Amino acid sequence: MKQKYFFLCLGLLFLSSLFSQNDYQVSQIPYQTYSVNGVPVAANDDMFSNFISLGFDFTFFGNTYNQILISTNGYIAFEGTAEGFSAWSFNTTIPNTGFPAKNAILACFHDLDNRSNIGQITYSIIGTAPYRKMIVMFTNQPHFSCTTLQSTFQMIMYETYNMIDVQLVNKPLCATWNSGRTVVGIINTDGTIGFAPTGRNTGAWTAAQEGYRFKLPFDSNVYYYTICDDDTDGLGLFNLAVAQNDINATNSSSVLFFETYADAENNTNPLSDLNYANTQSQQTIYAFSEGVIYDVKLQVIDCSNDFDEDSVPTSSEDLNGDGNLANDDTDNDGIPNFADNDDDGDTVLTEYEYVFARFNRGITSSLLDTDNDTIPDYLDDDDDGDGVLTKNEDYNHNFNPMDDDINTNSIPDYLDNAAVLGTPNFVNNVGFTLYPNPAFSEITIENNNGVAINEATIVSINGQVLQKMSTTETVLKMDVSELQSGIYFVKLNTNEGIVIQKFLKN
Numbered sequence: 001m002k003q004k005y006f007f008l009c010l011g012l013l014f015l016s017s018l019f020s021q022n023d024y025q026v027s028q029i030p031y032q033t034y035s036v037n038g039v040p041v042a043a044n045d046d047m048f049s050n051f052i053s054l055g056f057d058f059t060f061f062g063n064t065y066n067q068i069l070i071s072t073n074g075y076i077a078f079e080g081t082a083e084g085f086s087a088w089s090f091n092t093t094i095p096n097t098g099f100p101a102k103n104a105i106l107a108c109f110h111d112l113d114n115r116s117n118i119g120q121i122t123y124s125i126i127g128t129a130p131y132r133k134m135i136v137m138f139t140n141q142p143h144f145s146c147t148t149l150q151s152t153f154q155m156i157m158y159e160t161y162n163m164i165d166v167q168l169v170n171k172p173l174c175a176t177w178n179s180g181r182t183v184v185g186i187i188n189t190d191g192t193i194g195f196a197p198t199g200r201n202t203g204a205w206t207a208a209q210e211g212y213r214f215k216l217p218f219d220s221n222v223y224y225y226t227i228c229d230d231d232t233d234g235l236g237l238f239n240l241a242v243a244q245n246d247i248n249a250t251n252s253s254s255v256l257f258f259e260t261y262a263d264a265e266n267n268t269n270p271l272s273d274l275n276y277a278n279t280q281s282q283q284t285i286y287a288f289s290e291g292v293i294y295d296v297k298l299q300v301i302d303c304s305n306d307f308d309e310d311s312v313p314t315s316s317e318d319l320n321g322d323g324n325l326a327n328d329d330t331d332n333d334g335i336p337n338f339a340d341n342d343d344d345g346d347t348v349l350t351e352y353e354y355v356f357a358r359f360n361r362g363i364t365s366s367l368l369d370t371d372n373d374t375i376p377d378y379l380d381d382d383d384d385g386d387g388v389l390t391k392n393e394d395y396n397h398n399f400n401p402m403d404d405d406i407n408t409n410s411i412p413d414y415l416d417n418a419a420v421l422g423t424p425n426f427v428n429n430v431g432f433t434l435y436p437n438p439a440f441s442e443i444t445i446e447n448n449n450g451v452a453i454n455e456a457t458i459v460s461i462n463g464q465v466l467q468k469m470s471t472t473e474t475v476l477k478m479d480v481s482e483l484q485s486g487i488y489f490v491k492l493n494t495n496e497g498i499v500i501q502k503f504l505k506n
Contacts, residue, residue: 021062021216024186024195028399029211030347033154033167034135038122043072043083045113045144050082054134055125056159061103061188070121073112074138076105076155079189088144089178093202094187094194103189105214106196107136107155107166110174110182113144119152130282130299131307131339132159146174161335164214171207172506173438180204186214206438206504208486209398218334222295223247223287224326226336228303228315234281236300240274242322243296248289255289257296264288299326308341310350312378317343319379330379346381346390348401348414353378370415377415386417393419396489396500406491406498408465434490438504441481445490445501447474455493458483480505 041049049070057064060078069077071086080086087100088111101109114121119140127133134157140150152169166184173180182205185196197212199205225243227236244252257271258264264286276285278298287294301307303314303325317338319328325338331345343350355368355377367376371385383390393414394401401414413419433446447453452474458467466488467478478490483505492499 021059022188022193023217024214025217026195026197027213027215028197029165029213030342030349031167031209031211031398031400032341032349033169034124034126034137034156036124036126036135036137038120038124038135038137041070041072041121041123043070043121045072045115046086046088046111047072048077048080048082048084048086049121052123054157056129056132056134058134058157058159059162060105060186061193063189068134070123070136071101071104071109072114072121072141073109074107074141074151074153075101075109076107076136077101078103090181090183090202091179094183094185094196095192096194097191099187099191099194102187102191104187105155105157105164105166106183106185106187107138108151108153108168108171108182108184110151110171110180111144111178112138112141112151113147114141116142116147118142118147119150127159127307127309128302128305130160130301133157143172143174143177145177149174161339162216163335166212166214168207168210168212170209171205173204173206175204184212206506208504209400211399215334221292222297224297224299224336225324226299226301226326226338227323228325229281229300232302234300235278238276238278238298239323240271240276240296242324242327243287244274246324246327247287247294251290255287258286258288261286261293264293297326301325308337308339308350310341310343310354312337312343312350312354314338331381344379344381344390346383346401346414347394347399348383348390350378352402353383371417384415384417384419386419390414395498396502398489398502432492432499432501434501434503438506439480440506441479442477443480443490443503444475444477445492447492447494449496451494451496453492453494457491457493459489459491460486 043049051067051069053067057066065078069080073086073088090100092099121138123136125132125134136155139152143149149172151171154167156165181202183196183202184200185194187194195214223243225238229236240257244255247255263269281300283298285296287296306314317328318325326336328337330337330343333345337343341350356365357368369376370383373385377383381389390401393404395404395406402412404413406413406419435444452472453476455470456476457465459465485505488503488505490501
């Protein structure tokens with residue numbers, strides 16, 4: 001009976017592992033692009049590049065790869081024929097076994113044609129091991145059959161965390177070819193599993209300045225312990241009492257450590273000294289506590305590197321001061337602060353919030369703390385202390401709270417506690433329709449709830465008021481023919497409150 005139970009456990013563990021390898025989470029993240037000099041990709045229309053080395057191992061749907069193929073049609077594949085044909089035509093959403101691109105990252109898959117060499121496809125590996133990034137950049141790529149329309153977007157692959165980011169700079173719509181179909185997403189080897197952001201699966205859509213992340217759920221049976229390498233030899237001393245407390249805070253003394261999995265499984269040869277010197281820069285030992293075995297990943301890194309490029313010194317990101325950089329995760333997103341460029345998860349990048357405020361004519365300085373709650377803004381998810389999370393003060397819904405200023409006092413709303421207090425009855429966009437989007441010469445705004453729109457204002461992305469009109473209608477039209485191409489917002493004053501709508505002018 002014990003033997004059957006043992007194999008049942010193994011089967012459950014295998015299934016659990018299988019599901020966790022395929023259960024990606026898709027979330028919207030801050031818009032952030034990389035400006036780096038990349039290696040040009042030479043490929044003809046509807047073709048793959050040669051195999052390109054990642055420079056590190058990357059796990060995708062449970063399989064590990066160290067090279068990729070780049071398609072000229074905006075996707076990255078882990079298998080295929082080097083310099084061979086890559087798909088361009090598709091008519092189904094993902095997942096679908098008939099989808100023509102599989103085992104692929106669909107950065108922004110649509111039919112592109114750069115035979116005129118207007119734009120570039122480039123790639124670059126940046127950062128320092130074990131937190132390097134592969135960045136693939138599609139810049140000014142003309143659409144097939146609509147060559148005056150050009151798409152620009154980037155895809156980022158993360159070493160160690162096996163995350164994927166897609167940053168859409170601008171994706172216009174070529175409705176006359178392939179029905180304008182475009183998709184952002186990931187798909188496995190047989191097409192049975194796939195993920196796409198809401199509104200970005202196969203369809204005719206436009207996008208500008210949007211960021212998305214594909215990430216596997218955090219594995220609770222893996223404990224990461226990362227310390228600074230003071231003498232650059234890749235070795236250090238780990239205080240395993242820190243790991244004991246993190247693994248089982250209520251009964252830390254029950255946590256035992258072993259150098260091999262077999263010893264942990266058999267409860268033999270436990271380590272007698274909690275001050276453990278690693279034997280290589282990346283090493284796994286094992287912990288056993290109350291029937292559960294944990295992988296304990298020991299890692300020594302050069303803290304002179306800014307791994308997340310957020311301007312915060314890596315050594316300063318050990319917030320709890322216990323020596324382990326990997327257990328400081330302010331926003332609980334599974335990415336420790338030293339590798340996370342948005343430490344508080346408020347959608348304002350840390351590099352913009354890690355600011356020093358000066359006092360007494362510059363004699364002293366301290367980290368900016370707008371609401372004086374002793375939590376600096378870069379670690380505070382409610383920077384102005386108004387009770388509304390910073391990420392929820394993105395009233396124009398472009399996933400960037402820094403450009404919202406409802407009361408037009410030149411202070412971003414997420415730093416202005418008067419913004420919410422001074423704007424009663426702020427309402428969401430439910431029931432309001434703006435079309436066409438993208439717009440060419442005119443937009444129509446309709447309130448399907450039948451509430452009168454008293455005033456409509458068109459505002460640029462930097463807050464400049466460009467057009468204003470008063471009305472008593474529930475449906476109104478606004479001339480946008482004189483506007484330059486780009487993103488704009490319409491602020492609607494209604495009897496029920498204020499509504500913000502975003503549109504793209506082509």
